[in-house]
Amino acid sequence: MSDVYDVAVVGATGAVGEAMISILEQRNFPVGELYPLASSRSAGKSISFRGSQVKVTDLAEFDFSKARIGLFSAGGSISEKYAPIAAAAGCVVVDNTSHFRRDEDIPLIVPEVNLEALSGYTTRGIIANPNCSTIQMLVALKPIYDAVGIERINVCTYQAVSGTGKEAIEELAGQTARLLNGQEAESKVYPKQIAFNALPHIDTFQDNGYTREEMKMVWETQKIFDDPSIQVNPTCVRVPVFFGHSEAVHIETVDKITAEQARELLSSAPGVQVMDERVDGGYPTAVSESAGTDPVFVGRIREDISHPRGLDMWVVADNVRKGAALNSVQIAEALVATYLD
Numbered sequence: 001m002s003d004v005y006d007v008a009v010v011g012a013t014g015a016v017g018e019a020m021i022s023i024l025e026q027r028n029f030p031v032g033e034l035y036p037l038a039s040s041r042s043a044g045k046s047i048s049f050r051g052s053q054v055k056v057t058d059l060a061e062f063d064f065s066k067a068r069i070g071l072f073s074a075g076g077s078i079s080e081k082y083a084p085i086a087a088a089a090g091c092v093v094v095d096n097t098s099h100f101r102r103d104e105d106i107p108l109i110v111p112e113v114n115l116e117a118l119s120g121y122t123t124r125g126i127i128a129n130p131n132c133s134t135i136q137m138l139v140a141l142k143p144i145y146d147a148v149g150i151e152r153i154n155v156c157t158y159q160a161v162s163g164t165g166k167e168a169i170e171e172l173a174g175q176t177a178r179l180l181n182g183q184e185a186e187s188k189v190y191p192k193q194i195a196f197n198a199l200p201h202i203d204t205f206q207d208n209g210y211t212r213e214e215m216k217m218v219w220e221t222q223k224i225f226d227d228p229s230i231q232v233n234p235t236c237v238r239v240p241v242f243f244g245h246s247e248a249v250h251i252e253t254v255d256k257i258t259a260e261q262a263r264e265l266l267s268s269a270p271g272v273q274v275m276d277e278r279v280d281g282g283y284p285t286a287v288s289e290s291a292g293t294d295p296v297f298v299g300r301i302r303e304d305i306s307h308p309r310g311l312d313m314w315v316v317a318d319n320v321r322k323g324a325a326l327n328s329v330q331i332a333e334a335l336v337a338t339y340l341d
């Protein structure tokens with residue numbers, strides 16, 4: 001293991017890229033040189049890192065042999081083109097987009113869940129970071145899956161606009177301000193007004209009537225748990241929250257587990273914080289607990305009164321941190337701890 005690693009952040013000016021850079025700094029990741037990369041629109045701008053100003057470089061002009069690790073979050077088509085170029089130059093890629101996630105020879109990693117699969121990265125030099133909604137759900141379900149097995153997951157998500165990126169954050173803020181001032185709200189990012197509303201639509205519609213965001217929760221859960229038999233039935237909903245995805249998760253286990261046993265397992269699970277008091281406010285929410293923090297919060301743990309092996313819970317996490325940037329940096333930490341010279 002070397003002392004420091006030169007790190008390229010692709011999409012450094014975006015919601016996820018900015019969080020990656022601040023998390024690298026907060027966690028004291030051993031960064032040698034930091035290379036913030038974005039489009040030609042942002043080239044020359046400065047970003048702040050460890051008290052210094054670092055210039056943003058145009059991705060199209062960057063020589064990836066200068067970096068040992070590349071954290072990518074600039075969209076699927078950018079990763080499709082540049083991740084293989086980076087990997088061929090010796091820069092190990094941690095890719096936040098969905099582009100490579102289903103490829104069999106690309107590991108899809110949630111460090112608290114399936115770190116053992118990371119060793120497979122050497123085939124292509126690329127590691128995929130899962131979908132945000134999937135990550136937080138699986139961090140919460142892993143201890144239960146290991147203890148009693150899970151046959152089926154029914155999940156409804158309540159996803160923050162930051163999952164769509166900076167333009168969507170501005171759209172929610174702008175629409176809210178306009179509506180509160182008695183003006184009309186214009187929708188550009190979303191197909192319908194997002195302020196004071198809930199849209200049962202994230203990503204593109206598929207032939208089976210589910211959206212791609214919903215199908216990612218199915219495909220990625222099966223891959224990460226290495227269990228093609230696990231059934232997942234998601235409905236993904238965009239809500240007018242800036243940061244923090246919430247999920248109502250209903251599972252059917254193989255063997256019965258009580259709410260008390262589940263609470264105890266979750267209390268010592270890595271990355272999980274249980275907040276489950278049956279009193280007013282004794283549960284986690286996106287704004288009050290998760291936004292800007294690292295844990296996956298779990299509350300409302302109870303046995304399903306409609307199923308003998310059913311368990312319900314409420315799972316909340318910061319989608320930009322644990323759902324994207326933090327998970328990527330944790331993967332990079334595991335890489336340098338075990339695999340990189």
Ligand SMILES: NC(=O)C1=CN([C@@H]2O[C@H](COP(=O)(O)OP(=O)(O)OC[C@H]3O[C@@H](n4cnc5c(N)ncnc54)[C@H](OP(=O)(O)O)[C@@H]3O)[C@@H](O)[C@H]2O)C=CC1
Nearest residue numbers: 011013014015016038039042073074075097131132165166
């Ligand atoms: N794991 C997950 O669930 C998540 C994954 N993501 C992935 O990360 C991507 C970025 O998300 P987010 O940060 O929210 O989006 P933003 O819209 O906030 O930021 C997009 C970033 O990509 C850069 N970019 C866009 N086009 C190019 C280009 N042609 N060349 C180089 N850089 C480019 C932008 O640079 P510029 O400022 O120059 O335009 C900006 O830095 C998403 O598209 C998605 O694929 C995002 C959220 C969660």
Ligand SMILES: N[C@@H](CC(=O)OP(=O)(O)O)C(=O)O
Nearest residue numbers: 096097098131132159163164
């Ligand atoms: N779809 C997520 C963010 C995202 O970009 O996900 P993915 O990387 O799976 O496309 C959201 O909108 O909240």
